[in-house]
Amino acid sequence: DVKVTQSSRYLVKRTGEKVFLECVQDMDHENMFWYRQDPGLGLRLIYFSYDVKMKEKGDIPEGYSVSREKKERFSLILESASTNQTSMYLCASSRPHQTARPEAFFGQGTRLTVV
């Protein structure tokens, strides 16, 4: 029972390319998040969104943008890919804090290599 789906498991792109990472959730969650995970640095928040068309910067937004046109989809965009953006990218979604059944789930991750 897949809950959060990322469009690709592995991706190889060239420096300077525009890259789209897609994330779709089927749980009607309001909150969605994009992280990157690098050895020794843990999970770092890039952007998050708490509603359609709303977005907030996380800790490392530089070089990235996001789009949330529909509730179920949150896209991460690398405007001009660089080698230092080679990483594992993880998408997550969660219910807002007012609900009685809190939950948060992650996608399977996208390992992006920029050459």
Place this chain on the structure above:
Amino acid sequence: ELKVEQNPLFLSMQEGKNYTIYCNYSTTSDRLYWYRQDPGKSLESLFVLLSNGAVKQEGRLMASLDTKARLSTLHITAAVHDLSATYFCAVENNDMRFGAGTRLTVKP
């Protein structure tokens, strides 16, 4: 800004032993999560804790939350090899911030 500190970062245990992982956070929070990650895989949700004094248990893992101390613990009882993984705590307000993770290795 919300900060989450987790320790230890590395933990090597013998099978059958008990140990505790600690998670401190800097500001009041709506909820705290514990996740497990196996090498090369994504994060699997273990527990979510909402209120002061909350305790949840699943098998050999038990998580607790003290909101006054801003501290959560993940206690491992009688460790087995299958528990070897990296464990993360995460704290959610509007955003969700993670601790650095604890890499647990359980040796026979």
